Amino acid sequence: MPLIQDGSLTDMNAKPPPAEDPFETQCVSAVDSAELDDRLIACLERLAESDRACEPEHLLEYLSGDPADSFILVELIKLSMAMAVQNGSPIWLEGYFEAMPGRISAATAPLDLVMEEIQLRRESGQTLDAESYHHRFPQFGTVLNPLLDSPSSESVTAAPRQRSTSELDNGTRIDDFEIIQMLGKGAFAHVYLAKQTSMARLVALKVSGSTGDEPRALAQFDHSNIVRVFDQRAVPVGAPGDEQELHLLYMQYHPGGTLSDVVAKVRQVSPSERIGRLYLQAIDENLLSASQVVPDRSPTRNKLSDANWPKLVAWVGIQLARALQTAHDAGVLHRDVKPANVLLTAEGIPQLADFNVSMAGSAGRAGAAASLGGSVGYMAPEHLRAMSATLMGSGDDVREQADLYSLAVLLWELWQGHRPFDCLTQAGSWTEVLDDQIQARDQPLVEPESGGTAPERVLESVLRDALSPDLETRPASGAALAGQLRLAMHPEAAKLFNPDRGSISAWLMRISPWWVATIAILLPNIAAGWFNYEYNQHEIMDPAMRAGLDEIAVWINSIAFPFAVGWMVHYTRASVSALKAARRGEHVGQEQLTSTLKLGHRAAVIGGIAWMIAGMIYPVLLRHRFEEFSTDDATHFFLSLCMCGGVAMIYPLFTLGLITTYVYYPQMVRPAMVDPNYERNAARMISQTEAYLLIAVLIPLVGLALMVFGESQSKGFMLTAITAGMVGLFGSFAAYRSIVQTWSQLGEVLKTDATSE
Known part of the structure; x- marks a missing residue:
């Protein structure tokens, strides 16, 4: 059954649930927080409908003698004062102090109650007397000065006063x-x-x-x-x-209830009993209570029914994170993300409701449930500090990441059945509630009950990041949080984005891409160059020409190798800066991503061009220097360089292709967990490796042709070349399959059409 708090829709069940606590601190205290919430809402509703709401003595009838009375009384006074002002017969705090001696006085009044009077006086057009307030409430010292000195401060703007609404009978x-x-x-x-x-x-x-x-x-x-x-x-x-x-x-009418119904069921069962059917059970009970048909033959419900609990929690989070992304893109902040504001369709689809966009001041709404919107049990630390600062006459800006923090609290509660914070005091006033909650946010999170499964480990890691007091650690956007939550549904893909510390990926991340790229291009080229030199010395060159070959080789290699390394370092600059930005949690642009994914191809092209040029220069220079160096020798020399050049191309290509796919690309995408061009990037990488796979096939064939048709004095060199080519072919094919498989795993998280999760 829906609950309206100060005119805001917070639930839409078919039966009355426990009211969502607007200030619940989840504390170990003398009064159960859920009971306190029910009582507070009931008292506010009764007072709003009462003909004696503006009589201070009448408020005593709502007190029951338990420790929560002080909090309840303060909230009732706020509503009573607001209604009296609206009726044109304002009653200020002294009227309540005189009517309830021993219950509340100027010395015991909390700051938020005094602020409520200040705001109401300002709305009534009265001029505020700072000296009078300092005399009446000396305990606040200079705290009140910002409130009294700024006649139009936005930080203390109250929400619109609303009239009470009479009930409408069925059939009306x-x-x-x-x-x-x-x-x-x-x-x-x-x-x-x-x-x-x-x-x-x-x-x-x-x-x-x-x-x-x-x-x-x-x-x-x-x-x-x-x-x-x-x-x-x-x-x-x-x-x-x-x-x-x-x-x-x-x-829209959704009779499936809200996530608060699901959370209530989670609290009633052990972790081993939390499965997807529990989620649907809460929905179905609401459907039947509202005389609605439970859907059958529903693919979504079938999928949810069989889901394990961490994956279901992640699925809910993905849907809501995407909704927040849409709202944030439109410049709208929710400010009140909590289970009661998530409606459930009959199919089980969660929908956000009650966008608290008015940015009302904390002391301006009866019930004190919001400042800048929101229920404090789910608020981000900066949101709580903004509320506290509002009470002090100032206020910090609360942005999109506060909504994501609240969503993370909601998901933790859905996962564990309780929120991730411990609060150890019973708040006696709204100010104490805020102080208690702010302190709780800086403490270590409550250790969750976990079965140790991969989805649970990933889910916990994502939620811990999202619940960090440090804004830099949290996801930068709803899309980023949705992407990270998808990792909980695909633990194998999660290893790509969050590699183990002892893994090869983590080790490679500690090495500069400059070194990785340089080594990847140098080692295969040095090996191919050495083999080609030895082969040509023994198979092509006469002893009289070998000294000349040495001299030419020194000159060509002293130019080619520095040129290749320098060119590769130039192309690696974008990858280095992109990885540094990703480590800082910054978004990496598409140009930098594309440049990184091209590292292997560029290394292969650089090596191929160098070998191709060398294959033309060597024969020309040797033919010019030695008359006995025949055309057949030149052709043989050229083909041998082409074969070794092919080896020098495919090894850097597949080495850097694997590293960029496994390591660099996931780390660059991780801050945003979004790549709008994923499909194009994946297709380009796969087609690129397929093309080089053909080159890997040709290398041993060229070597075999040289051995069969050449007049080799020793077949050992060619057999070695053919063997190296075959090893390269098998290694290239294995690398190709691994790259294809990895991009498929990445697609489970990054595909733009992955909306069914």
Whole structure:
């Protein structure tokens, strides 16, 4: 059943769930936090409907004598003051202090309560007297100065005051809607299951006294993981002269409940019992309660039913991270990501609802559930600090990564059944709640119960990064978080992006790409050059010509090798800078990715060009210097250089191809976990290696031809060349298969059409 907190839709179940705690600290305390939440919401709802809401003495009737009374009373005073101002008969704090001696006084009033009065006075057009406030509340010293000195400070702007809304009976017609049943109610809005007559469809109809920014924010999205808002309208109701304008917001109706229902079930079972069917069970119970049909023959439900729990959690996270990416791309922050704000379709698809986009001040909303939006149990540390700073009259900017942090808290709770923080104190005021939560964020996370499976290890690693107090460690975007969560669904691919410390990949990452590229091009060329020299000395050159060959070889090699190395170092610069940026968590551009993926091809081309030029220069110089150096000798010499040049090409190509595929590319993509050109990059790498595989096939054939048709004095050299060529062929084929397989694994995470996960 949906829950409305201060006019915000937070749930859409078919039956009432435990209310989502807006300030729950998950503490070890005298009062159970869930019970405290239920009580707070119930008290606020009763007070909003009461005819005596503006009578300070009336608030005592809501107290029960337990340790939570001080917190409940502060929140009731805020709502009562707000309603009194709205009714045109303001009552300030002294009125409540005098009516409840022993319960609250100027000396014990928390800062957020004083700030509420300051804001209400400012909204009423009153001039604030700083000296009076310092006299009334000396315990706050200069803390109040920023609030009193800035008459239009945005940091203390309150949310719009909303009128209480009377309940509508089943069967009531309002505008184009026929009320079927109430789904939930709050202090300032009610949500109903209604039939829209003109469209003959069921909708979730939110009825409130005024509107906010949520409809405009949601209406611009057409995303499978964001609840669809159809439209909104204002209608007058009541007798002439006493009319009240109601705001109607109608949206998709999802009877499958919310993730808070799933979390409740997770808490009731042991880790071994947490499987995909548990997720569907929570949905089906809500469907049946709402008299809705449970889908059968659903591929999505079949897939979810068989999923192990860490993979299901990752799947939910992928959907929601993509939704947040869409919202962030449109410049909209959610600010209130929590289980109760994730609706579930009958198919099990999660959808984000209740975009808290108004950026309201913390003390300005009855219930104190939000400053800049959000429920503090799920907030990022910078969001909590911004709330605390707002109470102090300032405020930090809260950006997209705060939404991702909240999503990580949600996923941890869905995975483990509890949030990743320990809070050890019972908060007595809103200020203490914030301080307690801020301190908890800086402590080590609660150790999770884990079966030690690969998906669990990857999921834990991703969530720990996303829950880091350091913004640089967290995923940079929703797309990046979605990509990292996909690793939990594909543990083999995860090893590519997060190699073990003792692995070859990790070792290669510690070596500069300059050294890797230089060694990759030098070693095969040195080996091929040595073999070619020995072969030509013994098989082609007469003893009288060998000294001349030595002299020419020295000159050519002293030019060719530095040229090849320098050229390769030049091409490696982009890879070096890209890897450094990736280590800092920065996005790597497509140009740098492409340059890195071309390293093997460029090394092969450099080597091939050098050998081809040498194959033409050697015979010309030898023919010019020695008359006895025949045309057949020159042809033989040229073919031998071509064969050795082929060996010098394929070894760097496949060596660097493997390294860029296994090591460099995954590390460069890791900060964003997105490559829009993945398909093109993969196709280019695979087709490139296929082409060089043909060269690897030709090398031993050329060697065999030289041995058969040449007048070799010793077949040993050619047999050695053929053997080396065959080894290179088998090695090239193995490398080719490995590269193809690796790109396939990378595609499981990076393919742009991988939306079924």
